[in-house]
Amino acid sequence: MPADVAVKAEGLGVKYLLGSCREDIQSMIFNTMLNRHPKKYLWALHEVTVSLFKGDIIGVIGSNGAGKSTFCKVISGLLRPDAGHIDVVGDVTTLLSVGAGFKNELSGLENIFLYGMMLGLSRGYLKELLIEIIGFSGLDKFIDQPLKNYSSGMRSRLAFSIAAMVEPDILVMDEALSTGDLEFSERAGRKLQNLITKSGMAFIVTHNLNFVANFCNRALWIEKGNIKADGLPEEVLPLYEKSASALSSGKRILCLKQTAADFKARKVISAENLGVKFHLLEARFNKSGKSRPGDGCVMKKKEVLWALRGVDFTVSEGEILGIIGPNAAGKTTLCRVLCGILKPDAGTINIDGDTTALLSFGSGFNIQLAGRDNVYLNGMMLGIDKKRIDHLYDEVVEFSGLAKFMDQPVKNYSSGMRARLGFSIMSIIKPDIFIIDEALNAGDIHFYEKASRKVQELMAEAKATIVVTHNIHFVDKVCTRALWMDKGRILFDGDPKEAVTRYRDFVKNKI
Incomplete structure (x- = not known):
């Protein structure tokens, strides 16, 4: 060789x-x-x-x-x-x-x-x-x-x-x-x-x-x-x-139509002075210095970090809200608060409707079970009876494009395949408030385009959709409003195009 x-x-x-x-x-x-x-x-x-x-x-x-x-x-x-x-x-x-x-x-x-x-x-x-x-x-x-x-x-x-x-x-x-x-x-x-x-x-x-x-x-x-x-x-x-039916002009962007802002005056989410804090820990080892991490070390409180602080925003019925910002900005923490996984340490949040969340690649899946079984497992976890899942099953499989793989254990799925299946299950059941935290980033461009159109369609049926993503073209085209977050605070709340422009300029100046 x-x-x-x-x-x-x-x-x-x-x-x-x-x-x-x-x-x-x-x-x-x-x-x-x-x-x-x-x-x-x-x-x-x-x-x-x-x-x-x-x-x-x-x-x-x-x-x-x-x-x-x-x-x-x-x-x-x-x-x-x-x-x-x-x-x-x-x-x-x-x-x-x-x-x-x-x-x-x-x-x-x-x-x-x-x-x-x-x-x-x-x-x-x-x-x-x-x-x-x-x-x-x-x-x-x-x-x-x-x-x-x-x-x-x-x-x-x-x-x-x-x-x-x-x-x-x-x-x-x-x-x-x-x-x-x-x-x-x-x-x-x-x-x-x-x-x-x-x-x-x-x-x-x-x-x-x-x-x-x-x-x-x-x-x-x-x-x-x-x-x-x-x-x-x-x-x-x-x-x-x-x-993949994307633009072939040399620009690597999704072929999407701009979402028309058609939201209602009724507020489905209201957050006021929202705050979530974590007690940062510091590992201190014994005097010999021979202790390994996790072996003989003592975790001591170091300081308090506010993952969210002074966060105020509302979401109206029919909105598609995009959330952008660097890693560790507080975006995932906000999603967890909206889903009820975390309780705020300060402020209040009111949600009018049931939330359905896709928080990571294949979150909620049992990886030993086949894709088919996980459709039923996730559906029942969301409170849907088996008869309705039977009725929706073919639609879920068709949308996911994973018909050949539905009898495979999910442990053998790639990240993109898990993202496809998770989104297909959640979107087909038509949730009240749909929250997606980075779970579509492993999808290929064809499926991302499909999923984006589905999010646009959900405007007429879901009360609101919230998407955390690093795909700023998605925010620009699909979202009706955007939040730019950093260090636990909202730096901008408003027009998606302006949010994307400000965030891009921020990144360019930082690099």
């Missing part, structure tokens, strides 16, 4: 037995009890022949279910091919999803050591890198907090910061930057370019086509398990956009 080749695949194929997909014991028991013994195979990858070179940043694009995540797992050694072979030269560091490998009950600091040791690094070496990792992540105020209090974007920041500082031979990332804000995505792209100058190779699965255009020197389009196009981003991206 040539010296400049990092990965070489010839005739690569990976197949799944539908409904079985390399089962563990729990999935086997579920399928046996439900009398599901399918004999059809699905080739997630088929006859893939490609060489990936050192020094390349490869942006991997394609629709959900195309085989991108499977290819990541094969390169990382997590799956063995059923056909062909693959040669990988060098150590591989893998980020397969937002915060994969983290422990929710441990602090960010403890997870740095945990994750770093999983990557084969010594504790002493991690100590040397600690300040650099925390500094790059921008999470110094939150590093001693339990990870369960982190938003998806904060987890994404921490995971990338650890993996990038490792300086791996091959870095494989599957949607791991999908929830990063504009400023961090820019810094992450520059960091990748610096890493690759040291003869590494990055394999980045993403639906952020701007990231591919700006930071990748090669684009790989995978569809239905095959490589559809391979070449320079400026050559491949227009082909993909055209196939």
Whole structure:
């Protein structure tokens, strides 16, 4: 194999037995009890022949279910091919999803050591890198907090910061930057370019086509398990956009019509002087300095952080409210307050209607159960009886586009497939107040466009829709109003176009 080749695949194929997909014991028991013994195979990858070179940043694009995540797992050694072979030269560091490998009950600091040791690094070496990792992540105020209090974007920041500082031979990332804000995505792209100058190779699965255009020197389009196009981003991206019914003019934007503001005077959400505080903790080790994080250390209160403070806003019936801002701005905390997961420490909030929330990729799913079973599970959790779910089931499946995968355990779904299924369930049942917190960012551009149109349609039936997103074009086109948040406060409340302009200018000045 040539010296400049990092990965070489010839005739690569990976197949799944539908409904079985390399089962563990729990999935086997579920399928046996439900009398599901399918004999059809699905080739997630088929006859893939490609060489990936050192020094390349490869942006991997394609629709959900195309085989991108499977290819990541094969390169990382997590799956063995059923056909062909693959040669990988060098150590591989893998980020397969937002915060994969983290422990929710441990602090960010403890997870740095945990994750770093999983990557084969010594504790002493991690100590040397600690300040650099925390500094790059921008999470110094939150590093001693339990990870369960982190938003998806904060987890994404921490995971990338650890993996990038490792300086791996091959870095494989599957949607791991999908929830990063504009400023961090820019810094992450520059960091990748610096890493690759040291003869590494990055394999980045993403639906952020701007990231591919700006930071990748090669684009790989995978569809239905095959490589559809391979070449320079400026050559491949227009082909993909055209196939996904997006604009083919070279602008990587969704083909959406501007939402007409048609909301009513009646207020469905009213928040006044809303505040939520967290007691920041600090890890203090014993005098010997030999205690490891989580072993013999004492967590002491450090200071009070107001994740939300002095937040005043209302939402009228029929509005689509977009919420933008950097990671750790308080957006996820606000969503949790609206859903009743968190109680405010100050101020009041009044909600007229039932809230239905999609707070993360596949939140509420039992990953051992098939997609079919999770439709019923989530529906019943929302108080819908089985007869109504029976009636809605075909509509959910058709909208999700996952008919071939409904008998697969959800654990084998990519982030994008989980986002598709979660949104389809929630939107088809037509909720009163629909809250979406970053859960669509892993969807491909075709599904994002579909979901955006669905949100627009819900205006006539739902009381209100609230969407937290880093896709500012979505906010500009789909939302009737926007909030720009930072450091727990609302910096702007009003016209989406103006909110987007102000936020973009803020990011440019910060970088």
